[in-house]
Amino acid sequence: MFCSHLKPEKKHSDKILHRTLHNSVLNRVDRALSTALVNGVLRYRLQIDFIIGHFYHHNLEKAAPVLKNILRIGVYQILFLSKVPDWAAVNECVKLARKYKGERMSKLVNGVLRKITPESVTLEEWLKEKNPEEQLALRYSHPQWLIERWMKIFGKEKTESILLYNNQFPLFGFRINRLKMPASRLVANTGAAAEYQKCNLENFFLSKDFNTYEPAVADGLLTVQNPTQGLACLLLNPVAGSVVLDLCSAPGGKATFMAELMQNKGQIIAVDLYDQKLPKIEAHANALGITIITTVAADARNYQPEVHPDAILLDAPCSGTGVLGRRAELRWKLSPGMLHELQILQAELLDHAAELLHEGGVLLYATCSIEPEENKLQIEAFLQRHPDFIADPEEMHLTLPGDYPGFDGGFCQRLQKKAR
DSSP states (O other): OBOSSSSOOOOOHHHHHHHHHHTSOOOHHHHHHHHHHHHHHHHTHHHHHHHHHTTOOSOGGGSOHHHHHHHHHHHHHHHHOSSSOHHHHHHHHHHHHHHHHOHHHHHHHHHHHHHOOTTTOOHHHHHTTSOHHHHHHHHHTOOHHHHHHHHHHHOHHHHHHHHHHHTSOOOEEEEEOTTTOOGGGHHHHHOTTSOOEEOSSTTEEEESOOGGGHHHHHTTSEEEOOHHHHHHHHHHOOOTTOEEEEETOTTOHHHHHHHHHTTTOSEEEEEESOGGGHHHHHHHHHHHTOOOEEEEEOOTTTOOOSSOOSEEEEEOOBOOTTOTTTSTTHHHHOOHHHHHHHHHHHHHHHHHHHHHSOTTOEEEEEESOOOGGGTHHHHHHHHHHOTTEEEEEEEEEEEOTTSSTTOOOEEEEEEEEOOO
């Protein structure tokens, strides 16, 4: 998750959209269109602005935000959505411009959008004069600095695979609650017609369809969780009856999975900085039939538990570069400076976790980042500071977006504290 320790947390686009649609009178089809428009424009913003710039004969950067967004919505519908007729997209955008910016701006919007068609946009021709990194940035709509980083780390082919994956419609990941329902009963509880895609992780599956499975989620039979997130819990492999400390726990997906792995026996202390997030963890645990999770509002950098844990899961705040396909706006919020700040925070969290752990205990470090500085290099620096810990290279997973269908990017490393 993106670090909320660095600055006051801002609302994510998906939460704002969910609240807005919840309070609207739109039908299901219009809600789906609204969601597609918001996520599509956020994802393809760089490319869309580049295209608008070829038809908008003013400085687009100086245009009012509402005007830019109206043009972006129009272009996205014209170039990316086949179900909306071009004339309908233009007419609706003209109405929006008239409502918010007046008659003059509505005419401007009409003039620009009517020039933009799949035939008039020759993107590949326009990109020929650009350098390779800028071409990828505009073709896949990602920040150029991030592409330059990935090209050096992963090479061009792997970078392009990551970019392509990030612009695909993300699948929903579901975890079957083994405390309530064996995997064999899944189809019987959701209907044979439900879209269902197996993955190579037991008790997890993927689907494009959320609505069919929503009742099972509400009943605590399923949890929405990407398989990559589950890898960290499986690698930690918490023992039934043990005490596990889950630092930076919200929204609680890993805490509840660990409780299921522990057969709801033992104790899990779920710590998060913000107390307003704790009721969601508690409600989720209750729905799943889990009783061993205790929530605590505290800073994970200095929290002192009453009981020393047998194992610690540190799901560290990170850049989130492994989940850019799921968090459409995040790619535009990141910066190299934020990466540096996050590395410092992660090191502080790791150092404190090391102090809390029993000799012979296990520390599992996880991120939803694919950046070496937050992952492998962070672990190497930790081991230099803490020679009483060992890390088995075989007990590390780095998953890149696109490596496995439906799996987000992420990293996890199991660390063992030596017994004296």
